[in-house]
Amino acid sequence: MTNATINNPFLSMLPPPAAFLPTYEGFMERMAAMPRVMEIARNVKVGATPHEVVYTEDKLRVLHYQSDVPKQYATPLVLCFALVNRPYILDLLPRKSVVQQFLKAGFDVYLIDWGSPSHNDRHLTIEHYVCCYMDNVMRHVAEWSQCERPSLLGYCMGGTMSAMYASLHPELVENLILMAAPIDWSDRESLLSVWTDPKYYDVDAIIDAYGNAPTHVLQGAFALLKPVANLVEKYVGLYERLTDEKFVEEFTAMETWVNDNIPVAGETFRQFVKDCFQKNLLVQGKMRLGPNRVDLKNITCPVLNLMASNDHLVTCGQSAPFNDLVGSQDRKAVTFKTGHIGLSVSGRAHRELWPKVCEWLGERSEKL
Secondary structure (H helix, E strand, C coil): CCCCCCCCCCHHHCCCHHHHCCCHHHHHHHHHHHHHHHHHHHHCCCCCCCEEEEEEECCEEEEEECCCCCCCECCCEEEECCCCCCHHHHEEECCEEHHHHHHHCCCCEEEEECCCCCHHHCCCCHHHHHHHHHHHHHHHHHHHHCCCCCEEEEECHHHHHHHHHHHHCHHHCCCEEEECCCCCCCCCCCHHHHHCCCCCCCHHHHHHHHCCECHHHHHHHHHHHCHHHHHHHHHHHHHHCCCCHHHHHHHHHHHHHHCCCCCECHHHHHHHHHHHHHCCHHHHCCCEECCEECCHHHCCCCEEEEEECCCCCCCHHHHCCHHHHCCCCCEEEEEECCCCCHHHHCHHHHHHHHHHHHHHHHCCCCEC
């Protein structure tokens, strides 16, 4: 009788054993760096670009960013992030800030901070966010800046909501930029699409039990999309670069954001899972926000669709169909080699992608 060898496929996913076996000298060097590491961790400041709050409504705030760079464009830009996590991922650090990219290019920049919904907000629907909150924000920014049509940039779920808003109010959007925005859920490559399949996922049971979509459920799901990378590799990488102060600062800033979770209003989460993930109503022209039917063909402004080729959260297949669904003649799609969050924070994206995005937007904005 022979002994059969049982191969564990998960072992091949782990970093090489050498990564877990540091040298004595390397270990001591890193331990000597720990006081400085702790100091950096305590002092790291995210969302550091100066701003003023120019509009509030319930939990929502609109931040208007300040800059010493003279403005070149009269058309303001409104940034809309997802309802999950905090929006300062777009302004993580001074050298990794989408906000500052636009400010340096001469744009007048605003950002929607949705705030954190309480149990009393569990009844808020997508209609509340798009047709009430977003509409009020866009109209207020237009009045504040004395420009009738602001441009709108939406990231992730914020991009989905921005597309909905632009279809319902095409007269109020000058330009539309989407970042890793899910639009078509017929692409089943994403694990989230598999996990939310109605055969396995009872969203009603979750929301009926919790009221809002709880942070631990959301964060746990995102971590398990890439469990080895999120739970093992990144900490090995931190150990290996513990003496690199710039890396430690960026790692701490990212971890601050990743763990700064907020719940999603229950009825919004229920509707997003059912109507988008499970029924894919948006691309069919059957998505309804209250009495309003969302028809993407109503979008006629210039469109820039940014996608990340290594995105494990929103695949390119979920974003790419958008350009063929709108009524815009001026539309462009860009696929950049990075991940979902890398679109906003990777050094390469800030060197190569965002200057071109600013140039694209500048060519379609009113100059001062």
